[in-house]
Amino acid sequence: MNIDHNLTEDSFFESPQDAQKAAKQQSLIGPYQHLQICYYTGSKIITADENLIHLPSDFAAHLLELGTRPPTKIVKKNGSVVLLPKPYVQNLKPKTRATSGDICQFSQCIIDKLNEYEQLKEIHYQQLLIKVRSNPLDFNEKLRIYIGADYGGKVVLNNYRIIRDAAKAMGYEVLYDENSDVELMDDYRRVKTIAQFNPHITFNINRVRNHFLNEATFNVIWFQDHTLVLVDDSKIRLRERDNVYYLTQEINDCLIAKGVKANRQDFFLNSDVFKERSDVARSNKKIVFVGSSYKSRLEKYSRTNNLKILTNELLELFKQDWNVTESKLNQLLSSIELNEADFLAVPDFHVNELLDYFNRDLLLEEIVKHIDGYELEIYGDGWRDNQLLSPYHKGSVKYGEEISKKYNEAQFSLVPAGGYILQLRVIEAISSGCIPLAFDNRSSARIKPPYYQEAICYFNSPRQLKQQLKKTCYSDKDLTNIKADTHASAFLKKIEQKIRSTLQISKENTGQNQAMCARSRISR
Structure with missing residues (x-):
C-alpha cells in the first residue's frame, strides 16, 4: 500500500503489515510534531516501535487504559481511508457513520468500538469528578502540587519542568504528569490523576482548567501567550481560589477586558542549569x-x-x-x-x-x-x-x-x-x-x-x-x-504566601460567623 504522508494522522489499519510499514516511517503530525500512532488488530507483531500499537478486537476498555490518542482515520487494505470526526472521535454517537469513504464491516466495527470507548470514558470521568470534589484537603500536611504538562510547545514545557524542579527542591510533594509522544493529555487523564493525588495546588500555563477541581484546591494560572480564551468572546469564570498571573502588559490588557484581575510574573530559570561556568572561556x-x-x-x-x-x-x-x-x-x-x-x-x-x-x-x-x-x-x-x-x-x-x-x-x-x-x-x-x-x-x-x-x-x-x-x-x-x-523559588514563595493569607482570612471569617451564630442563639 502507498501511504500519503502529507495526510498523515493517527490511524487504525485494517492490515497489520500496513500498520507496521507506516509506523516504521516515524511520521510526525500536528503543530507540535507528535509521532503518528498506527493501530491494528489481529496477530500481534513483536516490535520496539512505541507508535505501533496492537489492540484486541474488543478494544474500548483497553484503549482507555492505554491512554494513547485515539485514531482519527481508518486505513483499509486497498489504501482507501475513512475519516473520523474531529477532534479525535469525541463527536461520535452510537449511530454515527464516518464522514468519507465506503463503510465496510471492518470500518463499522472500529467506529462502534470507538463509540463504546467514548461512552465508557465519559462514565468514568463523571465518577472521578465526584471523587475529586468530595476529597477532604488538610493544609496542615506537606503541600502537594499537581502539574499536568501537555507535550507540546518547548517554552511552556520547559517552564513546567522548572516549576517542578524548584517545588521539589523546596520540599513540596510534587506530581508531575507529562504525556509521552503518543499519549493523550486531556481532562480525563488530569482528573484521574488528581483523584488519586488530591493536590492542594494545581499549576497551569495558558489554561484555566478549574472546572474539575475541588473547591478547596488553589489553582495557579500563568498566561504567557495570547491564547484563544484571551481574545475570543468567551467569559473566563474563576473560582475564589484561582490565582492568575500574566507575562506581558498586552496579555494583562486582555485579562482586564474580560474582568480578570491578575499579577505580573516574568520568566524564571533553573539556576542550576543557567549559570556562569568557570570551565568555559569567555x-x-x-x-x-x-x-x-x-x-x-x-x-x-x-x-x-x-x-x-x-x-x-x-x-x-x-x-x-x-x-x-x-x-x-x-x-x-x-x-x-x-x-x-x-x-x-x-x-x-x-x-x-x-x-x-x-x-x-x-x-x-x-x-x-x-x-x-x-x-x-x-x-x-x-x-x-x-x-x-x-x-x-x-x-x-x-x-x-x-x-x-x-x-x-x-x-x-x-x-x-x-x-x-x-x-x-x-x-x-x-x-x-x-x-x-x-x-x-x-x-x-x-x-x-x-x-x-x-x-x-x-x-x-x-x-x-x-x-x-x-x-x-x-x-x-x-x-x-x-x-x-528570576528564580522559580521566588515565584513559589509568592504563591505560598498568597495561600497562607487566604487560609488565615478564611479561618478568621469562619470564627466570626461562629461567634455571630452563638450570639444569635443566646439572644433568642
Whole structure:
C-alpha cells in the first residue's frame, strides 16, 4: 500500500503489515510534531516501535487504559481511508457513520468500538469528578502540587519542568504528569490523576482548567501567550481560589477586558542549569543570538491582496525607522480595510506576528552590517536559506546546558525587540554572565518598568549598536540583582504566601460567623 504522508494522522489499519510499514516511517503530525500512532488488530507483531500499537478486537476498555490518542482515520487494505470526526472521535454517537469513504464491516466495527470507548470514558470521568470534589484537603500536611504538562510547545514545557524542579527542591510533594509522544493529555487523564493525588495546588500555563477541581484546591494560572480564551468572546469564570498571573502588559490588557484581575510574573530559570561556568572561556568580542527565524510566518500573510499590502507597508515603516511607534502602527492598520475574506484566510491574524518577523529577521540582517570586529554566532532553525545570515548560522542548540555554555562563551547576547523586558533569552543570558544587547522599546506603552538598565545594554538602531560597542557599554553592568529576581523559588514563595493569607482570612471569617451564630442563639 502507498501511504500519503502529507495526510498523515493517527490511524487504525485494517492490515497489520500496513500498520507496521507506516509506523516504521516515524511520521510526525500536528503543530507540535507528535509521532503518528498506527493501530491494528489481529496477530500481534513483536516490535520496539512505541507508535505501533496492537489492540484486541474488543478494544474500548483497553484503549482507555492505554491512554494513547485515539485514531482519527481508518486505513483499509486497498489504501482507501475513512475519516473520523474531529477532534479525535469525541463527536461520535452510537449511530454515527464516518464522514468519507465506503463503510465496510471492518470500518463499522472500529467506529462502534470507538463509540463504546467514548461512552465508557465519559462514565468514568463523571465518577472521578465526584471523587475529586468530595476529597477532604488538610493544609496542615506537606503541600502537594499537581502539574499536568501537555507535550507540546518547548517554552511552556520547559517552564513546567522548572516549576517542578524548584517545588521539589523546596520540599513540596510534587506530581508531575507529562504525556509521552503518543499519549493523550486531556481532562480525563488530569482528573484521574488528581483523584488519586488530591493536590492542594494545581499549576497551569495558558489554561484555566478549574472546572474539575475541588473547591478547596488553589489553582495557579500563568498566561504567557495570547491564547484563544484571551481574545475570543468567551467569559473566563474563576473560582475564589484561582490565582492568575500574566507575562506581558498586552496579555494583562486582555485579562482586564474580560474582568480578570491578575499579577505580573516574568520568566524564571533553573539556576542550576543557567549559570556562569568557570570551565568555559569567555570572549569579549563574541555576540550570540539564540532563536529561530520568523520568515515562515510571512507565507500566510500573503494569501490575500490586503494582507500583502499590509506586509509591504509595514516593511516601508521599518525602513524609515526601526522603532515603529504604536500611533504609526495604528494609523497604518486603520488605512487598510481588512475584510472577512482576509480573516478567513488567516483566522489567527495578529499583527504582532509580522512585527516579530521585522524585529528579528530584518533587524539581524541590518545588524550584521554594523558589527565589524565582533564575531556573531546565530543558533536556531530557519536561517540556513537566508543568504545574509547563513554565514553566521552555527546550527541548532539544545535547550538548557548547551545554551548556557554558548552564552558563557560570549560577552554579549543579542535580543531583538519584544513586548516585554525580561524575555526568556534575556534572563538566560544574564544568568550565564552574558550581557544582553536589547533593542530599546521602552518608549512603548506596552513596556512597563523596571527596565533593569544596570544589567541590559539598550540600542535603538543598528548604527547605534555599533556606537555602543565602541563605548564598551558593558563596563558598568551589574547582573547580580536580576539573577535573584528570576528564580522559580521566588515565584513559589509568592504563591505560598498568597495561600497562607487566604487560609488565615478564611479561618478568621469562619470564627466570626461562629461567634455571630452563638450570639444569635443566646439572644433568642
